[in-house]
């Protein structure tokens with residue numbers, strides 16, 4: 001029975017997004033300060049997500065530098081690569097705003113739509129490109145464009161081999177200056 005429950009739990013624990021890049025390091029440490037800030041960001045800028053709970057952990061991320069896990073119907077956990085423990089709060093907020101923007105774009109999807117969206121994202125580069133660019137636009141519209149810029153500069157510095165699928169630094173600057 002315990003084994004059966006464990007299997008059901010693992011089946012339900014769905015990996016939703018991962019940002020691409022390989023990096024190895026780190027322990028699994030929860031950061032309460034950033035987690036409190038995360039809940040403030042939801043309250044201030046993503047009110048449609050208020051009925052969900054969010055937690056944050058740092059760990060080794062094999063295929064990227066951030067992963068979003070749907071841990072229940074109303075809760076998500078963000079796993080950030082351990083290197084982000086050393087990043088400024090502004091950088092981490094940029095990454096969390098990006099992950100929240102992914103969730104907000106897909107909110108209300110049926111189970112099939114979630115599966116189909118993940119299928120298209122993983123199989124068709126043009127689809128994932130469009131998805132990432134739309135996600136970055138949402139980040140800017142919700143007021144976290146400067147954090148997104150800080151995030152991209154941090155990634156350029158710490159993950160030089162990473163090629164962004166989202167907006168470029170120049171595109172973000174143009175959008176921020178046009179406000």
Ligand SMILES: [Zn+2]
Nearest residue numbers: 019102132135
């Ligand atoms: Zn993304």
